[in-house]
Amino acid sequence: MKKIFLEGAIPSEFIADSIAKHQSKHSIGAHNIFLGQVRADEVDGKKVSAIEFTAYEEMALEKAHEIREAAFEKFDLTCLHIYHSLGNVAVGGVCIFVFVSAPRRKQVYEATEWLVNQVKTEVPIFGKEIFENEESQWKVNS
């Protein structure tokens, strides 16, 4: 089962590394990358300062595996990667990184969108928004 979790924010160097690793695959013509970044949302005058992520890790890995298999069935892809943060990610930090590669560009946008939506709805990850005043509320996906 491929690992998907990283502790804390996903560093831009990690993303650069993933990109560089694909440059030896000469059948790839198009990459599409989605990054979710923690936004300083305001709720009733309180500002989000971080999101704290927890997960049912074993089930999440199984689900991510199923999603990968389904994506390869559904789209013409060369490879795909899903990464998600656990623990604390401060505003401005990247908490989800989805990376799709294919011979041609046609399907990569749709594949990325589909994958991000699958991760949000099917993978047991739980985000808690921490406000600057240290109050918190459970994140609700829209």
Place this chain on the structure above:
Amino acid sequence: MKKIFLEGAIPSEFIADSIAKHQSKHSIGAHNIFLGQVRADEVDGKKVSAIEFTAYEEMALEKAHEIREAAFEKFDLTCLHIYHSLGNVAVGGVCIFVFVSAPRRKQVYEATEWLVNQVKTEVPIFGKEIFENEESQWKVNS
């Protein structure tokens, strides 16, 4: 007029830098990145080893500017960046980098796709595929 051209392949460090620069923009919740990578296509038994790009640079910058303006009209974006290689890009190298950021993810995929298509059809850039045997042919966009 924003600069769009880089000499040679676009390094993964350049992409990482662009990502890192956006982490201080706390209204952003979603990034979408498209990367075009030079493929080792085979044509009549000859294998592409690189693409050599030239451009009508002044017109390309004006066109890129118009495309940017149109994208901000059309989609709800916080910022967007377009970069393209000039000169020689070997197989596996990234020759186009389109980077879209928005408060929410909904429109970023479509905006990226639209931008990439606009660059391919509206910006006067010319690619010449160089084969391993040093023959060449002018690239045709599909």
Place this chain on the structure above:
Amino acid sequence: MIQVKYFGMIAEATSKEEEKIDVGEKPFSEILSEISSKYQLGDLSYQVAVNKKLVSDFSKLQLEEGDEVAFLPPFSGG
């Protein structure tokens, strides 16, 4: 004995992340409602997974020794 796991706002309500429960021959639905009343989960929204699979039809399910039951509030990754 089964292993029960709680996540997110459910773990806040139960004040624990996991516990072992002796279920004997009780039907699954009865176990679920005992847990729900013990921790007053009635107002919370959650799904239940058994051995990492979401369960929609509780009536057909009979737990076995060593099963893992998880209480999962709405997913909010990404």
Place this chain on the structure above:
Amino acid sequence: MIQVKYFGMIAEATSKEEEKIDVGEKPFSEILSEISSKYQLGDLSYQVAVNKKLVSDFSKLQLEEGDEVAFLPPFSGG
């Protein structure tokens, strides 16, 4: 004098990337066909830009001193 620029496979056909041409009072369409026959561009596909704007209706256009005319083969960036 106008500045004429050639790109991509057109520059290969003309064996030059730019040149200055004295056009006098000649209509634009005549200048274009002179260039096309001089370099045998007849079989090649291209668009023409004047001062960095693509021109679709040649008949209405009168060039002025210092204008920049570009011969652009199909775009193939990306």
